[in-house]
Amino acid sequence: MVVETYLTHLRAERHLAPRTLALYADALRRLVEGAQGLGVALASLQPHHVRALMAQAHGTGLSPRSLALLLSAWRGFYRWWGRQGGVALNPVDGVRPPKAPKPLPKALAVDQAVALAEQAPAADDPALAARDHAIVELLYGSGLRVGELVGLDVQPGAASAGWVDLAGAEAQVRGKGAKWRSVPVGGPARQALAAWLAWRAGIARPEEPALFVSQRGTRLSDSQVRSRLKSLALQAGLPTQVHPHMLRHSFASHLLQSSGDLRAVQELLGHADIRTTQVYTRLDFQHLAKVYDAAHPRARKR
Structure with missing residues (x-):
């Protein structure tokens, strides 16, 4: 056959x-x-x-x-x-399967994100503890992609992909499509960054421009950040595995819940198309639906 x-x-x-x-x-x-x-x-x-x-x-x-x-x-x-010459027509060409529904991005609850940000890293080296704390504060507080985070330099340069201006309370980052954007850096993140910078000088190699460096003094990689974040989430007792993009999702979702300003969230995330940002309105609706189900008398099942 x-x-x-x-x-x-x-x-x-x-x-x-x-x-x-x-x-x-x-x-x-x-x-x-x-x-x-x-x-x-x-x-x-x-x-x-x-x-x-x-x-x-x-x-x-x-x-x-x-x-x-x-x-x-x-x-x-x-x-x-x-x-093989058995058929002249491929009857499957042009037939497409139904589109799979796009899963909603996973975001932490507000109390979980705060617990992670306030978690004191259990690192033997206080310098690395300060670094990890600054990473969490910047990911959650500014909504950066992990690639944008590890691309940050201490100060602007010709080849820099981004830097943090503590005095101006903002970061300049080069995102997808080599597009630059400014994002605010909140007080907790600025304090955490200042504490890390006090340690960084004794770790980073003399010519290393990276803001976040490893124990070897070289620029931290994406995978190293993911590993550190996973460890911090376990220490904080969070019931789910946490990755850098989850903090970006949390940043966007919590900001939208508080402000309702979709355009502002789009700009802060660096989305070229607002339809990409609109997924967070679905997360926001889920949050509101849970509040309704828990609190509204007409939502209670008899």
Whole structure:
């Protein structure tokens, strides 16, 4: 049978992993059974038949991701079969799976974010403790991306990707698309940064411009920040794994809850399209819905 020949091709010539091969086999089994159910030979399948099979699979509860995997396997099969001269048309071309809903960004509750910011890092080295505290305050207080954070220098320079002006209470950062923006730096973050800068001079290498450096005195990496933040969240007793972008989400969500100014949040985050920022209105609505469910007498179930 042609399907078995194709699976042999995938195993012997494409060298697919056993798990991947099993997924292909299951997808093609669904294709064969579906075509039989429609009373159509595999070689005669048309795009409207494939759409019908997609509708059936969707009706069984398969997720958009699983449906996309089915289509990918079927498309590859017909592409190979066409090269063998078995079919002139790939009936899967042009058929698209339903769009998967975009998950909401995960943000900390206000009390969790504050607890993390106020958590005294349990580091043996007080310098590193001061650095980690400044990192958390800046991520949550200014909504920076982790790449923007590690790109900050102590002072502006020709090759600088950003710097903090403590006196002016703002940071200049170069974000996506090499676009510059100014973000405010609040009092707690300025205090934390001042404490870190007092230690930094004894750690950083003489010619190192980075604001945040590792124990070796060189610029801190994205992965090092993620690791430190995960450790701090555990120390603070937070019930979820925390990553840098979660603090950016928290910054945006909490600011929107307090101000309701979507345009201002867009500007502070450096989003080119306000539709990207609008996702936080959904987070804000979830927060309001929880308050309503907990407090409004008409929300209570009898």
